[in-house]
Amino acid sequence: MPTDAERACFEAGIKFGSLYHQFAGTPVSPDSAASLGRAMEEAIENQPYCVDVAVDVRTDRIADELASQSAEYTELTGRFLDVEMLIEYEGVTVRTRMEMAGDYPLMKLVAVEE
Template identity: 35%
Template sequence: MEDPAKKYFTPKATDRDRAVFEAGLALGMVVHQFTGIPIKSNSDVEIIEKAIEKAILSQPYRVNAVARISKRFNHSPSNPYDYSTLKTSDLDVTVEVKYGRVRVRARLRYIKELNFNLGYIEDIEEE
């Protein structure tokens, strides 16, 4: 598939560069679009996980996405003020991007030893 936006990128950018760039954009979108969303119950968690996956897959060159929210939410249905908000540390998201002949798998998750929500490249394959 020809990329209609390719002409806007430097000719020095390889397919590998673009695949990594696109994966990083996808993970950044998840952090900035979904953190802070109110969650009341575990059924909300399942819906939000699917919404995150669908949002990622709506973007160009994303071929797979898996979103998991690690925290479980069991707030009182009778108390309208009893809810939580999604934090980046609750997320474990994997995105796979295929651009040209390159496939990148990137992940966002909380790393305890770093005490940080790290987005990183898990794998790069070139055909």
């Protein structure tokens, strides 16, 4: 049987998978970034054991992307997101973060507190 800490970490992974794969490819522009970030937060916070989600849709990176193309929007990818989550399961708190590691959006455990 998994420990409560292992289960809390599993729940964090489920939340990240859901967040990333549900919203990847969504059309986004600097004007729509804030509302998309709030929608992502609210959607994931509906899931069990999720206490808090903070999504920063990086408008600076979106603007850089748009500067090299003629369209007024681009597709959401991990390079446009900074995400932090707080998961609580049976007295265990898991803090997570997604940020770019080079050119890869890395999802990682920051802390597991029992």
